[in-house]
Amino acid sequence: MSQWPLLLTGIAIGVALVGALGGVVSERRAAVVLTTAGCLAAALAFIAGVGMIFGAGSGDRFLWSFPVFGSIAIGTTPLGGIFACISALVYVPTSLYSLRYLERYRPEYSARAFACWYCVLLAAIIALFVCRDVISFFVIWEIVAIASAALVAYEWRRERNVRAAFIMLAMSEAGTIAAVVAMLLARAGSGSLHFGAPAAAISQAAAWAIFILSFFGFGVKAGLLPVNSWLPRAHPVAPGNVSALLSGVILNLGVYGIVLVNSELVPVRYAGEGVVVLVIGAASALIGILYATIEDDLKTMLAYSSVENLGIAVTALGVAFVFTAEHQTLFAALGFAAAVYHVLNHSAYKALLFLGAATLDAKLGGRSMNRLGGLIRVLPVTAALFFVGVLGIAAIPPLNGFVSEWLTFQALLRAVELSPLGLRVVFALCGATLALTAALAVTCFVKAFGMTFLGRPRTPLPAVDEAARAMKFGMALLALECILLGVLPTYVLPAISHGAADLLGPDTITAALVPPFFKPTAAPNPLPSDFVATFHALGAQIGRGAPGRGWVVMLRGGSANPVVFAMSTTYLLFIIALLLAIAYAVVRLASRTRRTSRSPAWSGGLSPVLPEMTYTATGFSNPVRVIFDAVFNPTEVENERDTIYQHFRSAIRRKREDVFWSDRILSVPIERATLRMAALLARMHHGRLPAYVGYALGTLLLVLAIVTFA
Amino acid sequence: MSWFIRGLRAGVLTENLPEGQNLPASLTPGLPRRTDFATEQEALEITSLCPTGALRAEERAVHVTSERCVECMRCKPEQDWRRDADWARFADGGPLEGAFTRSIHVRIVDAGDCGSCLSELAQLNGPSYNLHRFGIFITPTPRQADVLLVVGPVTRQMLDPLKLAYEAMPAPKRVLAVGACAASGGVFGPSVMCAAGAADAVPVDLVLPGCPPPPLAIVHALRALCGQERPA
Amino acid sequence: MLAEAVTALRSRWSCVDWSIERDSICASISPDDLRAITKYLISQEWRLGTIVATETHGQLELRYCLYATRHPGWVQLVIAPDRMERAVPSLTPVTIAADWFEREIEDLFSVSFAQHPRLGDFVLHDSQWAENAGLMRPGVHTSGDLSEQQREWRPKRVLEEEGAFVMPIGPIFSGDAESALFLLETVGEDVVRAVPRLFYKYRAIEKIAEGRTAADVLLLAERCAGTSAIGNGLAYCRAVERASGVEPPARAHVVRGFVAELERLRHHMTSVREICASTSLTVAASQALWLEEQLLRISGETCGHRYLFGVLAIGGLQHDVDDGALRACVAGAAALSPKIDQLRTALENSSSFLDRIERVGVVGREAARTFELVGPFARAAGVAADMRVIQPYDPYPCVHFDVPTESEGDGYARLRVLFAEMRASLGIMSELCAELAPGATRAPAAIRAGSALGWSEAPRGASVQWVELDDEGVVRRYRLTPPSFRNWHGFHVATEGFAFQDFPIVLATLDLSVAENDR
Numbered sequence A: 001m002s003q004w005p006l007l008l009t010g011i012a013i014g015v016a017l018v019g020a021l022g023g024v025v026s027e028r029r030a031a032v033v034l035t036t037a038g039c040l041a042a043a044l045a046f047i048a049g050v051g052m053i054f055g056a057g058s059g060d061r062f063l064w065s066f067p068v069f070g071s072i073a074i075g076t077t078p079l080g081g082i083f084a085c086i087s088a089l090v091y092v093p094t095s096l097y098s099l100r101y102l103e104r105y106r107p108e109y110s111a112r113a114f115a116c117w118y119c120v121l122l123a124a125i126i127a128l129f130v131c132r133d134v135i136s137f138f139v140i141w142e143i144v145a146i147a148s149a150a151l152v153a154y155e156w157r158r159e160r161n162v163r164a165a166f167i168m169l170a171m172s173e174a175g176t177i178a179a180v181v182a183m184l185l186a187r188a189g190s191g192s193l194h195f196g197a198p199a200a201a202i203s204q205a206a207a208w209a210i211f212i213l214s215f216f217g218f219g220v221k222a223g224l225l226p227v228n229s230w231l232p233r234a235h236p237v238a239p240g241n242v243s244a245l246l247s248g249v250i251l252n253l254g255v256y257g258i259v260l261v262n263s264e265l266v267p268v269r270y271a272g273e274g275v276v277v278l279v280i281g282a283a284s285a286l287i288g289i290l291y292a293t294i295e296d297d298l299k300t301m302l303a304y305s306s307v308e309n310l311g312i313a314v315t316a317l318g319v320a321f322v323f324t325a326e327h328q329t330l331f332a333a334l335g336f337a338a339a340v341y342h343v344l345n346h347s348a349y350k351a352l353l354f355l356g357a358a359t360l361d362a363k364l365g366g367r368s369m370n371r372l373g374g375l376i377r378v379l380p381v382t383a384a385l386f387f388v389g390v391l392g393i394a395a396i397p398p399l400n401g402f403v404s405e406w407l408t409f410q411a412l413l414r415a416v417e418l419s420p421l422g423l424r425v426v427f428a429l430c431g432a433t434l435a436l437t438a439a440l441a442v443t444c445f446v447k448a449f450g451m452t453f454l455g456r457p458r459t460p461l462p463a464v465d466e467a468a469r470a471m472k473f474g475m476a477l478l479a480l481e482c483i484l485l486g487v488l489p490t491y492v493l494p495a496i497s498h499g500a501a502d503l504l505g506p507d508t509i510t511a512a513l514v515p516p517f518f519k520p521t522a523a524p525n526p527l528p529s530d531f532v533a534t535f536h537a538l539g540a541q542i543g544r545g546a547p548g549r550g551w552v553v554m555l556r557g558g559s560a561n562p563v564v565f566a567m568s569t570t571y572l573l574f575i576i577a578l579l580l581a582i583a584y585a586v587v588r589l590a591s592r593t594r595r596t597s598r599s600p601a602w603s604g605g606l607s608p609v610l611p612e613m614t615y616t617a618t619g620f621s622n623p624v625r626v627i628f629d630a631v632f633n634p635t636e637v638e639n640e641r642d643t644i645y646q647h648f649r650s651a652i653r654r655k656r657e658d659v660f661w662s663d664r665i666l667s668v669p670i671e672r673a674t675l676r677m678a679a680l681l682a683r684m685h686h687g688r689l690p691a692y693v694g695y696a697l698g699t700l701l702l703v704l705a706i707v708t709f710a
Numbered sequence B: 001m002s003w004f005i006r007g008l009r010a011g012v013l014t015e016n017l018p019e020g021q022n023l024p025a026s027l028t029p030g031l032p033r034r035t036d037f038a039t040e041q042e043a044l045e046i047t048s049l050c051p052t053g054a055l056r057a058e059e060r061a062v063h064v065t066s067e068r069c070v071e072c073m074r075c076k077p078e079q080d081w082r083r084d085a086d087w088a089r090f091a092d093g094g095p096l097e098g099a100f101t102r103s104i105h106v107r108i109v110d111a112g113d114c115g116s117c118l119s120e121l122a123q124l125n126g127p128s129y130n131l132h133r134f135g136i137f138i139t140p141t142p143r144q145a146d147v148l149l150v151v152g153p154v155t156r157q158m159l160d161p162l163k164l165a166y167e168a169m170p171a172p173k174r175v176l177a178v179g180a181c182a183a184s185g186g187v188f189g190p191s192v193m194c195a196a197g198a199a200d201a202v203p204v205d206l207v208l209p210g211c212p213p214p215p216l217a218i219v220h221a222l223r224a225l226c227g228q229e230r231p232a
Numbered sequence C: 001m002l003a004e005a006v007t008a009l010r011s012r013w014s015c016v017d018w019s020i021e022r023d024s025i026c027a028s029i030s031p032d033d034l035r036a037i038t039k040y041l042i043s044q045e046w047r048l049g050t051i052v053a054t055e056t057h058g059q060l061e062l063r064y065c066l067y068a069t070r071h072p073g074w075v076q077l078v079i080a081p082d083r084m085e086r087a088v089p090s091l092t093p094v095t096i097a098a099d100w101f102e103r104e105i106e107d108l109f110s111v112s113f114a115q116h117p118r119l120g121d122f123v124l125h126d127s128q129w130a131e132n133a134g135l136m137r138p139g140v141h142t143s144g145d146l147s148e149q150q151r152e153w154r155p156k157r158v159l160e161e162e163g164a165f166v167m168p169i170g171p172i173f174s175g176d177a178e179s180a181l182f183l184l185e186t187v188g189e190d191v192v193r194a195v196p197r198l199f200y201k202y203r204a205i206e207k208i209a210e211g212r213t214a215a216d217v218l219l220l221a222e223r224c225a226g227t228s229a230i231g232n233g234l235a236y237c238r239a240v241e242r243a244s245g246v247e248p249p250a251r252a253h254v255v256r257g258f259v260a261e262l263e264r265l266r267h268h269m270t271s272v273r274e275i276c277a278s279t280s281l282t283v284a285a286s287q288a289l290w291l292e293e294q295l296l297r298i299s300g301e302t303c304g305h306r307y308l309f310g311v312l313a314i315g316g317l318q319h320d321v322d323d324g325a326l327r328a329c330v331a332g333a334a335a336l337s338p339k340i341d342q343l344r345t346a347l348e349n350s351s352s353f354l355d356r357i358e359r360v361g362v363v364g365r366e367a368a369r370t371f372e373l374v375g376p377f378a379r380a381a382g383v384a385a386d387m388r389v390i391q392p393y394d395p396y397p398c399v400h401f402d403v404p405t406e407s408e409g410d411g412y413a414r415l416r417v418l419f420a421e422m423r424a425s426l427g428i429m430s431e432l433c434a435e436l437a438p439g440a441t442r443a444p445a446a447i448r449a450g451s452a453l454g455w456s457e458a459p460r461g462a463s464v465q466w467v468e469l470d471d472e473g474v475v476r477r478y479r480l481t482p483p484s485f486r487n488w489h490g491f492h493v494a495t496e497g498f499a500f501q502d503f504p505i506v507l508a509t510l511d512l513s514v515a516e517n518d519r
């Protein structure tokens, strides 16, 4: 029982709260306070998180007792530790970045307010991971919701921002209520609101109710279909660093909630639950990336891509749930590891990309890709860092996105180990969906990087200089995270495995996935001997002599029919470097005797090629829009052809609008139904007395009926 | 019947390159050549027929500046006409060497031609002449081209694009001026909007007169330019 | 007929002095009447043939030449705008067909056309020429005069949509395409609209013709578009002959008609070849190419030049073509005829080919009429405009032939028209061959001062020309309105809304010559 992580968490919360107070004091120093407090608190939280993962757990401590609700409990869990670490990994660089970023809002908006909310949010998030009972959890949850909404509405003079913040808050509240109900239901039998209290027997119907309520309740935060209307609204309007937090930290809380309910409170029992998670996840991934691909606003595009990434993570989670229900612990662990790994990766690269987009926004005052272009020449460092994020999110090895997507696919491919045919079909379909998603993601981010940084500017751009050092440093830190998470999966996976030990059993995946070496003679050999023997028989002795762990391997089947999945981003890094070096050397050698002449790109003899003659972002992704027209179902707002003198075409005006899928299937109908109901109610209130008496009587009868028959 | 079978059934339509001095008018309308007349007066009269000054009388002989001849046929019965296809002359430099002898890529640039020169160029890829058999290919991009083939007198508004195309080509490169227009400006240049041929814009290596030069003469010129044969 | 027309005009505009000169109704009118009269004439199915601008001693004169489509005859309306203002009311609001004529005159004569919707950057590209360069005005001779300067040129864009951009193709593109720039307005995938930017190949033929002898200008007329040398050359010869009262002998007419049809036959074969090549139907393209080469050889054998240069002369033919050669020509062409038919049947039976040209580049009857398109382009849209019939000239009044028309106005309709016209040309050739009688082939050229219109049906459509000669037989003003100039004007109609990959097909089926347009 080590208490220090809990203590450290307390200190971190304290530091953050001090930061919140300190930030309020001085407008001039607010940014400095924010950065110092943010970095310090997040760093402490990270250490505490590591402690929570690898520590023995503190056991829960009960602070205060309330008459009805029971006592407030805090304590450390490995799961909380993982999420605390992920949050900290985003918060440190973002805090650094904010040091200079806030300048762009001066003097219109107060830096003090920002610093205060920012630190409050940090404190609440750190605290959330040590809450061990329903009451404290939701109190802190609400603080997070309010603080993040306040930050989204930071530029409160713009109506659109405030609206977005309200929508975000409203949807968050609706989700919270669902989640609260679910948790209360889950704890109803046990008589205690403490998470750790022994669970009572729960009927199937109740279990499903809890599952559905909590899944969609927390799904609001996680940005899952169809309850994510807020997400593409809030992200683009929030200040850049807040967008990074929204995607890198806040969305993860939803996943945390889902895992918490389904593992500790009411462990998954039915494969059907997993299937729901799986399907919603895959659908979110596909719809998210489709909208991202056709979006031309850099930040909105990133927001849709968050829907996609959380979708992928939730798909992996669904895999884990199905396997849990089917009692395949190893694959459940694989799926879970993939999910958590993906959440982690997404936090790193998405925060990086959002900060990159924020830099462009701050420097150029616009982020529509149709207007940008050629920025690599003016912002080379930002471009390079952004490129790392793009490689990561497009899942290009050896960057981090590749690792978690690889794990997700491996987990999905293990469908063959499931016996029910229906499940296999679902797995296959979801696998295909994710494959399509992955391909579209590449398209999407080729567009994002190509349209923004390459080519030539589409509109005259102001002369700008590189981002401030603190901003670059913040982004560089995230880029470094992306690279390390990519090339060191063999060190990240054990940590995740540790963190999930409570749920999955000790170190399941480490043993199965990350062998130290493939030496049949290595003693003491932690590997099962048939594993080693099979590998030996396959002739795969790679890794002998190479230092440390380098391979992620999974072996299935017996030695007679071995099936091996393996990858090594670690070695791949070296191989890529080597190949590049060789290629460079060869080119240099071969071209030594040749003269290189340079001339401008051939453009059919047209000179100069004007800015309006370059491919636009919309044009680049238009094929996707055309192919998936059924999904976007755009409405033609305008299609007019103007002619002068009957035959001289002077203008063709066209405009299409695509409504986000979630809005279409959920928000718009709800809005319509609400309005209709309001109209109906309005009609009831026509002020005639007999009618009111009638209402009263009716109600009384209804209540009596319920009381009688219930 | 599929087009494939149809193509096979048509058989080989490609003709061997005819050699010699007396090709039929259908293959080449020919070019006027140096002719001796009975009297100096007669020679001068013939010379005055020529609208482009391609004919030049020296005593009783009438010499021809082929580059200026636009094949107007006015001197046709009187002047001797040659009926071969070997019309090209090196203006500058020499043929491409080495591996280029086996294969070259040609970028055609229309710098104001009337359509006939281009039409004859289009024939080169037809079954009758089949330029590919000599390893000569027409390419749409100057980046891969070894030869810039210019037709037309180079109009003012095509001058810059033509220069750009030349600059976009990698060395070693050659320029072939095809047709009276590209050789000398033809009937159009030099004038307000036209230069006196391709040489005003880019360094021309090989000049092929004719208005238009028949496909056979173009084949000869291209082969001469990549060193597959020597111009007479 | 012409008398009726002039009576009707007199009754409406009694203060205008209407007179009939040969086959034209001529009148000097005030600029204010221009629109009303033109509007009336167009409502009576008259068509704009050309607009000729001339400037002498600073006095600008614009001659609007319209031809009747119901009977032979022309109207020539002359206006002389104010010396200083150089402003004329634009005819474009009355007929869109005047649009490009006015843009051209604006560029070359610095005349401003009131109420014209879009002037500037046309013949003389803005990126190279100063505003009001007025290249065609007297005294502007060398490029030294035309203060060349780089001005910014931006394409006029019509499409207003988020993410719309202009995809440039050209001016140098494809393997052996003529130089022209195409601006495709698109948001990716499908092209909403495509407009050409032409005149890269502008050789100023009209300008350099001034001061040359009538015989030398024939070289320019032939070489304006080498692929329709007879078509444009004939119109020019006729203009000069009419201006100076030369009447070519009967045999010359017959041979002229013969070579014109031979040229039409060969030209249409070229168009068919281009259509096949644009759809990547290599075998068909090769076969068409081979047929084209055979026709070129037949031309060479018959007249000594593969593209029929040097056949025509003012007053008749430059050299006689002997009967044997003409008969051999008919025999040779007739021998190819089954091959041409085979190619047509094969094309009409390959559905993959038809899929690519059907409903592609559609120009309907309405557009073909309002834009006053000419030639096979218009005939495929159901407008039976053919100068050989509506403004007949020798030898056509005494030969029998059909003018094939189609109604769809798409690529396939144009292909059918091409094939049908080839067949008709073969018929005319053999009919003319039978009519041959020995005789002179060239009237003694006694060139007098004068001016006249000349026209012909070139392979691509009506070629309308105007010459003004002085006593020495030197051309003072030469106006050349080739068919491609009219048809390029309709290009954007054919290209409203198509897919990128169809671009070469649309271009090929429209059968347009850049050289002929650019002059």
Ligand code: SF4
Residues within 6 Å of the ligand: B032, B049, B050, B051, B052, B053, B054, B055, B064, B068, B069, B070, B071, B072, B073, B074, B075, B076, B079
């Ligand atoms: S054919 Fe040639 S040489 Fe003879 S007159 Fe004509 S241009 Fe002059």
Ligand code: SF4
Residues within 6 Å of the ligand: B112, B113, B114, B115, B116, B117, B151, B152, B153, B178, B179, B180, B181, B182, B186, B187, B210, B211, B212, B213, C223, C226
């Ligand atoms: S050389 Fe003769 S055929 Fe060739 S482009 Fe010039 S005018 Fe036309």
